[in-house]
Amino acid sequence: MQNTFLIGLSRQVALSREMDVVANNIANVDTTGYKADGSLFEEYLSSSARTDAGARVSYVRDRGVWHDMNAGGMQRTGNPLDVAIDGDGFFTVQTSRGQRYTRNGSFKINPAGQLVTSEGDPVLGSGGPITFQPNDRQISISPDGTISARQGNSTADSVRGTLTVVNFANPQQLQKDGGSTFKPPAGVTPQAAAGAKIVQGELEKSNVRGVVEMSRMIEITRSYMQIASMLQQQSDVSQQSIDKLAAVPN
Template structure:
């Protein structure tokens, strides 16, 4: 296969990968706490590819290589819901939750109370406080969450007694860019990445009755999808033209008398 085909194929593979990333971002446009992904590509210089003619000797050919994806951790827009169980973090930070796969971290604060009285995510993961899972009593009323994450309720028949039910565990990371998405809006801290408790002056404020929306920019992603699709089509057209020229040349050579 000629180098032109290999270069074109590498470009198409990279464009297909980028299209997957863009499509996933668009699919999560309305997913609370979702963080957009971006694709990283690099030039790969082949040292072993040969030129089209044997007399030209070895030549360097430039390919496209899919290197990695990155996560845009910028804060998404805030939406006030009025639901006392909805929380959002202003500035950096993550909420700790307990999943069947272990401890994970999220920016999606759309919480609810399950049948056991535990504060959980929409997927049923336990929301962790600084002393463990947060559990409410059957008679708890008027749930209040302070900017520091302290959860208080009023209990009793006349709901006059104020009690604490825990404090949300808000963590941060020295290098949050190394976090890995683990599905359901959660992040996994790989080996060597340890969550830390921010100092009071650097701690993210907890906003009650507010949800952080996806930080995906819909117009930008739709524009990028159109650009990627058009570029893919252009590369396919060029490769088809190369194939047509090659076939035409072979047909003309076949017509030459022996």
């Protein structure tokens, strides 16, 4: 009977972890460039716990989280500093924690003239941070990521830099570091994203499917309550057995 409690508890722990992942997805349903997560679990065979027949007891163990790297829908904004990636790839940004990678192309220009993310981190180009002149106007971003602007009264375009768009051989190795930014594990380096095109005036929305996640949350809650009910029944049986043994005359 003790095994029943341990198995049920292991499943409840796994469901609790899955609920955290689903809740985080729902919280980021409107986060630009956010990639939904999914839970991974595996069977764990105990080396000590065994059934009455001598078989090893199987538990549920949290293995990790996987990232849904499918592209989110495109939203037209008309803002010349909003960009999206059509294809596989990530923008490169410089944070206080090191270089990070994101699909969130909601950029702006800070007081120093640098192109930065909504968090204020510089967006990196092929030559480092991309900087504009105070009197730049008519900013345009070509499909290959080249950023141009017209300075003052000039009618000629001046190049300000080229967005660094990279990709990874195995994006599932990336670790989340913020709402829509990723960091690679040690020893993993990015490569230039082949075939990726930049779309100016659009943003990639979160790829979270709100209805699916809400349905999953309800399913997890029901499973958790069913296990709790089963464990309560087992506890009641144990208590009744103890009470009957206590009532047996010496």
